[in-house]
Amino acid sequence: MESKSEQNEWSSGVWANLTAVRKQSPLVQCITNFVSMDLVANTLLSAGASPAMVHSVVEIPDFTPHIHALCVNVGTLTPDWLPSMKAAAELASKLGKPWVLDPAAVSCSGFRLKACLELIELKPSVIKGNGSEIIALSSASRGQTKGADSSHESTDAIEAAKSLALSSGAVVAVSGAVDIVTDGKQVIGVHNGTKMMQKITATGCSLAGLVAAFLAIDSSRVLQATVSAMSVFGIAGELGEAMANGPGSLRMHLIDSLYGLDETTVLKRVNITRLS
Ligand SMILES: Nc1ncnc2c1ncn2[C@@H]1O[C@H](COP(=O)(O)OP(=O)(O)OP(=O)(O)O)[C@@H](O)[C@H]1O
Ligand SMILES: Cc1ncsc1CCO
Numbered sequence: 001m002e003s004k005s006e007q008n009e010w011s012s013g014v015w016a017n018l019t020a021v022r023k024q025s026p027l028v029q030c031i032t033n034f035v036s037m038d039l040v041a042n043t044l045l046s047a048g049a050s051p052a053m054v055h056s057v058v059e060i061p062d063f064t065p066h067i068h069a070l071c072v073n074v075g076t077l078t079p080d081w082l083p084s085m086k087a088a089a090e091l092a093s094k095l096g097k098p099w100v101l102d103p104a105a106v107s108c109s110g111f112r113l114k115a116c117l118e119l120i121e122l123k124p125s126v127i128k129g130n131g132s133e134i135i136a137l138s139s140a141s142r143g144q145t146k147g148a149d150s151s152h153e154s155t156d157a158i159e160a161a162k163s164l165a166l167s168s169g170a171v172v173a174v175s176g177a178v179d180i181v182t183d184g185k186q187v188i189g190v191h192n193g194t195k196m197m198q199k200i201t202a203t204g205c206s207l208a209g210l211v212a213a214f215l216a217i218d219s220s221r222v223l224q225a226t227v228s229a230m231s232v233f234g235i236a237g238e239l240g241e242a243m244a245n246g247p248g249s250l251r252m253h254l255i256d257s258l259y260g261l262d263e264t265t266v267l268k269r270v271n272i273t274r275l276s
Protein backbone atom coordinates (compact mmCIF):
# COMPACT_ATOMS: atom_id res chain seq x y z
CA MET A 1 0.00 0.00 0.00
CA GLU A 2 1.27 3.42 -1.02
CA SER A 3 1.77 5.92 1.81
CA LYS A 4 -0.31 9.08 1.77
CA SER A 5 2.79 11.21 1.18
CA GLU A 6 3.87 9.07 -1.82
CA GLN A 7 0.36 9.43 -3.28
CA ASN A 8 0.51 13.19 -2.75
CA GLU A 9 3.91 13.33 -4.42
CA TRP A 10 2.59 11.52 -7.51
CA SER A 11 -0.53 13.69 -7.65
CA SER A 12 1.27 16.99 -7.33
CA GLY A 13 3.84 15.85 -9.91
CA VAL A 14 1.07 14.99 -12.38
CA TRP A 15 -0.56 18.40 -11.88
CA ALA A 16 2.79 20.21 -12.19
CA ASN A 17 3.52 18.41 -15.47
CA LEU A 18 0.08 19.16 -16.93
CA THR A 19 0.45 22.80 -15.93
CA ALA A 20 3.86 22.95 -17.62
CA VAL A 21 2.44 21.45 -20.84
CA ARG A 22 -0.32 24.07 -20.82
CA LYS A 23 2.14 26.88 -20.16
CA GLN A 24 4.88 25.82 -22.58
CA SER A 25 2.67 24.38 -25.34
CA PRO A 26 5.40 22.10 -26.73
CA LEU A 27 5.53 21.49 -30.48
CA VAL A 28 5.03 17.75 -31.02
CA GLN A 29 5.74 16.24 -34.43
CA CYS A 30 3.58 13.19 -35.05
CA ILE A 31 4.28 10.68 -37.78
CA THR A 32 1.27 8.57 -37.02
CA ASN A 33 -1.21 6.29 -38.75
CA PHE A 34 -4.12 7.47 -40.89
CA VAL A 35 -6.70 6.20 -38.39
CA SER A 36 -5.31 8.21 -35.51
CA MET A 37 -4.24 11.57 -36.97
CA ASP A 38 -7.38 13.43 -35.95
CA LEU A 39 -7.66 12.10 -32.39
CA VAL A 40 -3.93 12.43 -31.68
CA ALA A 41 -3.94 16.06 -32.84
CA ASN A 42 -7.09 16.92 -30.88
CA THR A 43 -5.79 15.19 -27.75
CA LEU A 44 -2.59 17.24 -27.92
CA LEU A 45 -4.48 20.48 -28.46
CA SER A 46 -6.83 19.78 -25.55
CA ALA A 47 -3.86 19.14 -23.29
CA GLY A 48 -2.34 22.48 -24.30
CA ALA A 49 0.35 21.15 -26.65
CA SER A 50 0.85 22.02 -30.31
CA PRO A 51 0.62 19.07 -32.72
CA ALA A 52 2.13 18.96 -36.23
CA MET A 53 1.44 15.97 -38.48
CA VAL A 54 4.52 16.53 -40.66
CA HIS A 55 5.60 13.28 -42.27
CA SER A 56 7.22 13.90 -45.63
CA VAL A 57 10.87 12.87 -45.71
CA VAL A 58 11.75 16.03 -47.65
CA GLU A 59 10.50 18.29 -44.83
CA ILE A 60 12.22 16.59 -41.90
CA PRO A 61 15.62 18.37 -42.16
CA ASP A 62 13.86 21.76 -42.02
CA PHE A 63 11.13 20.96 -39.53
CA THR A 64 12.37 18.42 -36.98
CA PRO A 65 15.13 20.68 -35.53
CA HIS A 66 12.34 23.01 -34.31
CA ILE A 67 10.19 20.45 -32.49
CA HIS A 68 10.16 19.77 -28.76
CA ALA A 69 9.24 16.07 -29.07
CA LEU A 70 8.39 13.46 -31.71
CA CYS A 71 5.88 10.60 -31.79
CA VAL A 72 6.28 7.80 -34.35
CA ASN A 73 3.43 5.29 -34.78
CA VAL A 74 3.60 2.42 -37.27
CA GLY A 75 -0.14 1.64 -37.29
CA THR A 76 -0.59 1.96 -41.06
CA LEU A 77 3.04 1.53 -42.07
CA THR A 78 4.02 1.19 -45.73
CA PRO A 79 7.56 0.99 -47.14
CA ASP A 80 7.47 4.60 -48.35
CA TRP A 81 6.76 5.96 -44.82
CA LEU A 82 9.58 4.17 -43.06
CA PRO A 83 12.41 6.47 -44.32
CA SER A 84 10.54 9.50 -42.89
CA MET A 85 10.14 7.82 -39.54
CA LYS A 86 13.80 6.83 -39.43
CA ALA A 87 15.02 10.26 -40.55
CA ALA A 88 12.92 12.07 -37.94
CA ALA A 89 13.86 9.63 -35.17
CA GLU A 90 17.54 9.80 -36.03
CA LEU A 91 17.51 13.61 -36.09
CA ALA A 92 15.53 13.83 -32.85
CA SER A 93 17.98 11.54 -31.09
CA LYS A 94 20.98 13.41 -32.52
CA LEU A 95 19.56 16.74 -31.32
CA GLY A 96 18.66 15.38 -27.87
CA LYS A 97 14.91 15.70 -28.41
CA PRO A 98 12.71 13.08 -26.73
CA TRP A 99 10.75 10.73 -28.95
CA VAL A 100 8.13 8.04 -28.48
CA LEU A 101 7.66 4.87 -30.53
CA ASP A 102 4.18 3.33 -30.69
CA PRO A 103 4.66 -0.14 -32.22
CA ALA A 104 0.98 -0.38 -33.21
CA ALA A 105 0.04 -3.88 -34.42
CA VAL A 106 3.74 -4.77 -34.53
CA SER A 107 3.16 -8.49 -34.95
CA CYS A 108 0.90 -8.24 -37.99
CA SER A 109 3.87 -8.76 -40.35
CA GLY A 110 7.58 -9.46 -40.49
CA PHE A 111 8.01 -6.11 -42.27
CA ARG A 112 6.44 -4.19 -39.39
CA LEU A 113 8.38 -6.10 -36.74
CA LYS A 114 11.68 -5.48 -38.53
CA ALA A 115 10.80 -1.79 -38.94
CA CYS A 116 10.08 -1.46 -35.22
CA LEU A 117 13.32 -3.19 -34.28
CA GLU A 118 15.22 -0.80 -36.59
CA LEU A 119 13.42 2.19 -35.05
CA ILE A 120 14.36 0.97 -31.56
CA GLU A 121 18.03 1.12 -32.67
CA LEU A 122 17.46 4.89 -33.05
CA LYS A 123 16.94 5.18 -29.30
CA PRO A 124 13.35 6.16 -28.48
CA SER A 125 12.90 7.72 -25.03
CA VAL A 126 9.69 5.74 -24.56
CA ILE A 127 8.12 2.71 -26.26
CA LYS A 128 4.33 2.76 -25.67
CA GLY A 129 2.35 -0.29 -26.70
CA ASN A 130 -0.52 -2.43 -25.52
CA GLY A 131 0.20 -5.76 -23.80
CA SER A 132 0.30 -7.82 -26.99
CA GLU A 133 2.57 -5.36 -28.77
CA ILE A 134 5.10 -5.20 -25.93
CA ILE A 135 5.15 -8.97 -25.57
CA ALA A 136 5.65 -9.41 -29.33
CA LEU A 137 8.39 -6.80 -29.49
CA SER A 138 10.15 -8.07 -26.43
CA SER A 139 10.41 -11.58 -27.73
CA ALA A 140 10.89 -10.20 -31.27
CA SER A 141 8.79 -12.99 -32.60
CA ARG A 142 5.48 -13.12 -34.37
CA GLY A 143 2.95 -14.13 -31.76
CA GLN A 144 -0.82 -14.51 -31.76
CA THR A 145 -2.48 -11.19 -32.47
CA LYS A 146 -5.79 -9.62 -33.37
CA GLY A 147 -4.13 -6.70 -35.15
CA ALA A 148 -4.23 -3.31 -33.42
CA ASP A 149 -6.16 -4.50 -30.34
CA SER A 150 -4.54 -6.30 -27.43
CA SER A 151 -5.29 -9.91 -26.58
CA HIS A 152 -3.22 -9.69 -23.40
CA GLU A 153 -3.71 -7.91 -20.09
CA SER A 154 -1.11 -5.16 -19.54
CA THR A 155 -0.05 -6.92 -16.34
CA ASP A 156 0.85 -10.06 -18.38
CA ALA A 157 3.47 -7.92 -20.09
CA ILE A 158 5.43 -6.73 -17.03
CA GLU A 159 8.40 -9.05 -17.51
CA ALA A 160 8.44 -8.42 -21.26
CA ALA A 161 8.31 -4.67 -20.63
CA LYS A 162 11.20 -4.82 -18.14
CA SER A 163 13.34 -6.85 -20.50
CA LEU A 164 12.55 -4.56 -23.46
CA ALA A 165 13.41 -1.52 -21.32
CA LEU A 166 16.76 -3.01 -20.36
CA SER A 167 17.66 -4.11 -23.91
CA SER A 168 16.56 -0.85 -25.58
CA GLY A 169 17.40 1.76 -22.96
CA ALA A 170 13.87 3.16 -23.35
CA VAL A 171 11.20 3.53 -20.72
CA VAL A 172 8.48 1.03 -21.70
CA ALA A 173 4.83 1.90 -21.18
CA VAL A 174 2.09 -0.73 -21.51
CA SER A 175 -1.47 0.58 -21.79
CA GLY A 176 -4.42 -1.42 -20.48
CA ALA A 177 -6.64 -1.75 -17.42
CA VAL A 178 -3.56 -0.88 -15.38
CA ASP A 179 -1.00 1.10 -17.35
CA ILE A 180 2.48 -0.23 -16.61
CA VAL A 181 5.55 1.99 -16.87
CA THR A 182 9.06 0.65 -16.33
CA ASP A 183 12.68 1.58 -16.89
CA GLY A 184 13.66 -2.05 -16.34
CA LYS A 185 14.08 -1.64 -12.59
CA GLN A 186 11.18 0.40 -11.23
CA VAL A 187 7.67 -0.70 -12.21
CA ILE A 188 4.85 1.82 -11.77
CA GLY A 189 1.14 1.10 -12.17
CA VAL A 190 -1.31 3.79 -13.32
CA HIS A 191 -4.84 2.80 -12.35
CA ASN A 192 -6.74 5.58 -14.09
CA GLY A 193 -8.88 5.09 -17.19
CA THR A 194 -12.02 3.26 -18.18
CA LYS A 195 -12.69 0.07 -20.14
CA MET A 196 -14.77 1.88 -22.75
CA MET A 197 -11.64 3.73 -23.94
CA GLN A 198 -10.74 0.50 -25.76
CA LYS A 199 -13.87 0.97 -27.87
CA ILE A 200 -12.55 4.20 -29.36
CA THR A 201 -9.94 3.59 -32.01
CA ALA A 202 -6.64 5.41 -31.52
CA THR A 203 -6.92 6.17 -27.80
CA GLY A 204 -3.62 4.30 -27.39
CA CYS A 205 -2.08 6.31 -30.26
CA SER A 206 -3.31 9.53 -28.64
CA LEU A 207 -1.80 8.48 -25.35
CA ALA A 208 1.56 7.98 -27.09
CA GLY A 209 1.29 11.51 -28.51
CA LEU A 210 0.46 12.86 -25.06
CA VAL A 211 3.47 11.07 -23.57
CA ALA A 212 5.64 12.87 -26.16
CA ALA A 213 4.16 16.24 -25.05
CA PHE A 214 4.91 15.47 -21.39
CA LEU A 215 8.46 14.37 -22.24
CA ALA A 216 8.97 17.69 -23.99
CA ILE A 217 8.54 19.57 -20.72
CA ASP A 218 10.41 17.09 -18.51
CA SER A 219 12.83 15.10 -20.65
CA SER A 220 15.22 14.43 -17.76
CA ARG A 221 12.57 12.48 -15.85
CA VAL A 222 11.20 10.16 -18.52
CA LEU A 223 9.50 7.72 -16.15
CA GLN A 224 7.67 10.46 -14.21
CA ALA A 225 6.62 12.33 -17.35
CA THR A 226 5.26 9.13 -18.89
CA VAL A 227 3.35 8.18 -15.76
CA SER A 228 1.89 11.70 -15.59
CA ALA A 229 0.63 11.63 -19.18
CA MET A 230 -0.97 8.22 -18.65
CA SER A 231 -2.70 9.32 -15.47
CA VAL A 232 -4.00 12.55 -17.03
CA PHE A 233 -5.39 10.73 -20.07
CA GLY A 234 -7.01 8.09 -17.86
CA ILE A 235 -8.64 10.73 -15.65
CA ALA A 236 -10.02 12.48 -18.75
CA GLY A 237 -11.51 9.12 -19.78
CA GLU A 238 -13.08 8.59 -16.35
CA LEU A 239 -14.66 12.05 -16.35
CA GLY A 240 -15.73 11.64 -19.96
CA GLU A 241 -17.43 8.32 -19.30
CA ALA A 242 -19.61 9.88 -16.62
CA MET A 243 -21.11 12.11 -19.35
CA ALA A 244 -21.10 9.63 -22.26
CA ASN A 245 -23.77 7.36 -23.74
CA GLY A 246 -21.25 5.18 -25.56
CA PRO A 247 -17.87 5.30 -27.35
CA GLY A 248 -18.88 8.07 -29.78
CA SER A 249 -19.81 10.54 -27.09
CA LEU A 250 -16.97 9.34 -24.85
CA ARG A 251 -14.57 10.44 -27.60
CA MET A 252 -16.02 13.94 -27.44
CA HIS A 253 -16.29 14.09 -23.63
CA LEU A 254 -12.78 12.71 -23.17
CA ILE A 255 -11.37 15.61 -25.20
CA ASP A 256 -13.54 18.15 -23.34
CA SER A 257 -12.53 16.67 -19.97
CA LEU A 258 -8.85 16.77 -20.84
CA TYR A 259 -9.21 20.41 -21.83
CA GLY A 260 -11.03 21.33 -18.61
CA LEU A 261 -9.03 19.33 -16.04
CA ASP A 262 -8.52 21.36 -12.87
CA GLU A 263 -6.17 20.97 -9.94
CA THR A 264 -8.73 19.68 -7.43
CA THR A 265 -9.91 16.94 -9.79
CA VAL A 266 -6.38 15.88 -10.72
CA LEU A 267 -5.21 15.76 -7.10
CA LYS A 268 -8.27 13.75 -6.10
CA ARG A 269 -8.22 11.25 -8.99
CA VAL A 270 -4.56 10.41 -9.67
CA ASN A 271 -4.17 6.72 -8.88
CA ILE A 272 -0.56 5.62 -9.18
CA THR A 273 1.22 2.84 -7.29
CA ARG A 274 4.72 1.47 -7.27
CA LEU A 275 4.49 -2.23 -8.26
CA SER A 276 8.21 -2.91 -7.74
N1 LIG B 1 -9.79 -2.11 -19.11
C1 LIG B 1 -9.40 -0.83 -19.04
N2 LIG B 1 -9.65 -0.10 -17.93
C2 LIG B 1 -9.26 1.18 -17.83
N3 LIG B 1 -8.60 1.84 -18.82
C3 LIG B 1 -8.29 1.17 -19.94
C4 LIG B 1 -8.67 -0.20 -20.12
N4 LIG B 1 -8.23 -0.61 -21.32
C5 LIG B 1 -7.60 0.45 -21.89
N5 LIG B 1 -7.64 1.51 -21.06
C6 LIG B 1 -7.09 2.85 -21.32
O1 LIG B 1 -7.37 3.15 -22.68
C7 LIG B 1 -6.29 3.87 -23.29
C8 LIG B 1 -5.86 3.16 -24.56
O2 LIG B 1 -5.22 1.96 -24.20
P1 LIG B 1 -5.23 0.65 -25.13
O3 LIG B 1 -4.37 -0.35 -24.46
O4 LIG B 1 -6.63 0.28 -25.46
O5 LIG B 1 -4.45 1.22 -26.39
P2 LIG B 1 -4.16 0.58 -27.79
O6 LIG B 1 -4.52 -0.87 -27.81
O7 LIG B 1 -2.78 0.95 -28.16
O8 LIG B 1 -5.20 1.43 -28.65
P3 LIG B 1 -5.17 1.92 -30.17
O9 LIG B 1 -4.17 1.05 -30.88
O10 LIG B 1 -6.56 1.79 -30.66
O11 LIG B 1 -4.71 3.33 -30.19
C9 LIG B 1 -5.22 3.98 -22.22
O12 LIG B 1 -5.32 5.25 -21.61
C10 LIG B 1 -5.56 2.88 -21.21
O13 LIG B 1 -5.19 3.21 -19.90
C1 LIG C 1 -7.49 0.20 -36.34
C2 LIG C 1 -6.11 0.48 -36.71
N1 LIG C 1 -5.52 -0.21 -37.71
C3 LIG C 1 -4.27 0.15 -37.92
S1 LIG C 1 -3.73 1.42 -36.91
C4 LIG C 1 -5.26 1.45 -36.16
C5 LIG C 1 -5.56 2.42 -35.08
C6 LIG C 1 -5.31 1.88 -33.72
O1 LIG C 1 -3.98 1.50 -33.51
Ligand SMILES: [Mg+2]
Nearest residue numbers: 104130204205
Ligand atom coordinates in the same frame (compact mmCIF):
# COMPACT_ATOMS: atom_id res chain seq x y z
MG1 LIG D 1 -1.96 1.13 -29.97
